[in-house]
Amino acid sequence: MRKLLTALFTFGVIFISAxxxxxxxxxxxxxxxxxxxxxxxxxRLNSMTKFLFEKEGFNTLMKTEDKPADLKQNPCLGITTKLENNSGIFVTKLVLKLEDCYGNVVFTSKEGRSREKDFEVAFQEALREAFESIKKLDYLYDSSASISANIPQPKQVEIEEEPEAEEEVEEDIQEIIEEESEIILEEDTESYESEEGVNRYRYAGKIYSLNETEEGYGLYQENASEPIAILIETEGGKSFIYNSLTNQGIAYFDSQDNLIVEYFSRQENKKVLVKYELVD
Incomplete structure (x- = not known):
């Protein structure tokens, strides 16, 4: 019990400083x-990274997007995401790192692991586990503490495991985090829904809605509470990165405002084009 309290206190101090x-x-x-x-x-690692950061209140940008005026003027307002792949033969391992404008690592997550055999499932599971470190930060942007490009380089902050913490202690902490993350996921998926400006589409006899989000759109089947796919804006809104649970590709609107999705089907071993027709 004493070791558990010590571990919890140590983790708490680390998370607060980070x-x-x-x-x-x-x-x-x-x-x-x-x-x-x-x-x-x-x-789907890049789009999932964006999605997970957005859920925790971070303002995210793909590196290819046009930068806001304040970021152009002061690049040190932004930090860049890195993923370190430490995978072995039987275990997929990922570490999430954040680099400042000087190229210094200012945050290192715990190592996320997965024993799934499917690469996509394994990498996504490992990323979600690594992201538990971000969830505990309680991030809130403080403009008064913003870094300018002409000040000394900030000190690196790392998330490290407590050496004295035993395996059962880590499992107890992980169970608590997983319970909290399930609650957060149920709450945050609602943020994709919008009552106004929702376009409706028909495909294969079913109705879908396209709800605008900060990063692009969420594609919902009628009466569903969670999106079946997310569309991340690229090239100034001319096209989108399309990600569903089973496929990834590109999406765009044709001249009639129908939603066109293109992806490569591994099962069919060919390129697939799907047309969601706009419902008047």
Whole structure:
């Protein structure tokens, strides 16, 4: 019991110090491709990173997007996401890192792990576990603490495991975090829904709605509380990164405002084009 309290106290101190450090950054910059992946948004890691940060109240930008005026003037308002792949033969391992405008690592998450055999499932599970470190930060941007490009480089803050914490202590903490994350997920999925300006589409005899979000759109089947896919804006809104539970590709609107989705089907081993027709 004493070790459990010691571990909880230590983790709490670490999370608080890291949270205070990140509060001075206004933007999270996310690359469209990580160093260990060979394709844009491979395994949906990049879009999932954006989604998870948005859920925790961070203002995110894909690195290819046009930067806001304040970020252009002061690049140190933003920090860049990095994913470190430490995977072995049997276990997928990811560590989430954040780098400041000087290239210094200012945040390192705990290592997320997965023993799933499917690469996409494994990488996503490991990312979600690594992201538990972010959830505990209680991030809130503090403009009075913002970093300017001409001040000394900030000190690195890392999330490290408590050496004296035993395996059962970590499991207890993980169970608590998982319970909290389920509650957060149920609450935050509602943020994708919008009562106004919702376009309706028909595909395969079913009705879908396209709800605008800060990063693009959420595609919902009628009466569903969670999106079946998310569309992340690129190229100034001319096209979108399309991500569903089973497929990833691109999406865009045709001249009649129908939603067109293109992706490569591994099961059919061919390119698939889906047309969601706008309902008048």
């Amino acid at each position: 949270g205070q450090s990140l509060n001075q950054y206004k933007y999270i910059l996310i690359p469209e491709t990580y160093e260990f992946t060979g394709e844009v948004d491979q395994y």
